[in-house]
Amino acid sequence: MSTDTPRGPLRQNYWPTTAGAAAAFHRLDADIDCDYAVIGAGIMGLNSALALRENGASVTVLEAEHPATAASGRNGGLVVPSLPRVGPADVMRVLGDDYGPRLVRLVADGAQAVFDLIARHDMKCDAVQGGWINPAHAGELVDGLKARVDAWSRAGSRARWMDRAQACERIGSAWFHGALYDESGGHLNPFAYTQELARTASAKGARIHIDSPVLRIDAASGRYLLRTPTGTVRATTILQCTNAAPSGRRALAPAVARSVVPLTVFQLATSIVPQAARRAMLKGNEALSDTRNNLFALRFTVDGRIVTGGMAPLTQWMAEPRLLRSLARRMERIFPQLGEVRFDFIWRGGAALTPDFLPRLFEVGPNWYAPIGCNGRGIAMTTTLGQRIADYTVDRDASRLPVPLMSAAPIKAHAVARYAPQLLLPVGMIQDAMRR
């Protein structure tokens, strides 16, 4: 599918173009019985299914479309050992001495856990553990970022400070003032990673059904009956891993849907960058995201493109042409060696934000769990949280859960609050521009 834009015809989602062939899955066309029903074949659902199989449970994954159809196959692929906006002290304040250290540790080790999993199962997803670089875009942010480095390294992460000269040399841009650098981070092809998770879970014995949206769930005699258009699954435990339910699909647990803010994020892939310019940028093939409210993130792909992204301020109206112009200008300013930036791909995906940017483990009913780990930086979090909630349902050992189980907590005035990130973005952009 192509979209006409001022810079020429563009294609959607770049990632499938360099991913391998998907394993073949089929629609559910029977009535089956199993221990676990996992709803959603994104990173969270598939990691849960894999962990359940490693625990010997019988598990069926029901996916409305196909693995990687949603955020998991449409994101930027930056594997980041950190939380968006919040640091270890915020986590401790919100979660206390019991859960706080566990979540901090899970985050600090999260990127390494992803790369270890990929290596363990030989997943073909162009994974590059080149480190994560988080540069300060303004001098006044340097002290705060250094404090963040201290806090994360005290918490056990591999974060360290890179001074201005080192950071600019490594990044290939004079725009930055020093950086947090963590060698455990990196990037991957998220579409391929999700497909490989599906292949691995299936090889371990998980049943995966595509084109099988769960339309309704009924409780019956201590078990659940999940109905899809062409079959049913009877299960004792449900792991609902549906993230931000796609618009147009009825939420299976409305209170969970109202506990997160859905957010549309755009991703763009440039045309192939000439070797000379490429050699002078991100010299260790790092993943980069900076300190702006209007986040600047980028990484190279296996075929030498740059993937970057952003949100459309205020409204989705004409979002693509607006972002094509503004993101090209931004890249040309920060990396003049690129010359005129041209994009070949633009696509969008749906993220889910929690009000404090921390993950959640919602308990919808007895043995019905809905983990949320997205917050726009969820590759590592959904990988590890999916494994933890799966393990918990098997051994009931809550001492390894990084956040408490809780009932869904709908956000007040959700119908309005859901537009807050988009409406407040211009304020953040002004703040970004005023920082020196």
Ligand SMILES: Cc1cc2nc3c(=O)[nH]c(=O)nc-3n(C[C@H](O)[C@H](O)[C@H](O)COP(=O)(O)OP(=O)(O)OC[C@H]3O[C@@H](n4cnc5c(N)ncnc54)[C@H](O)[C@@H]3O)c2cc1C
């Ligand atoms: C554009 C974008 C860029 C991002 N960039 C990054 C990044 O660079 N780094 C990073 O760490 N994170 C990033 N994220 C966040 C990351 O993509 C998510 O945290 C992660 O993919 C969420 O995985 P998930 O499995 O929870 O959800 P999803 O991938 O959204 O999967 C949910 C699945 O549930 C299915 N489903 C929904 N309802 C039903 C139903 N009723 N029946 C059956 N199936 C159903 C959907 O079809 C979908 O496949 C980004 C997100 C977006 C949108």
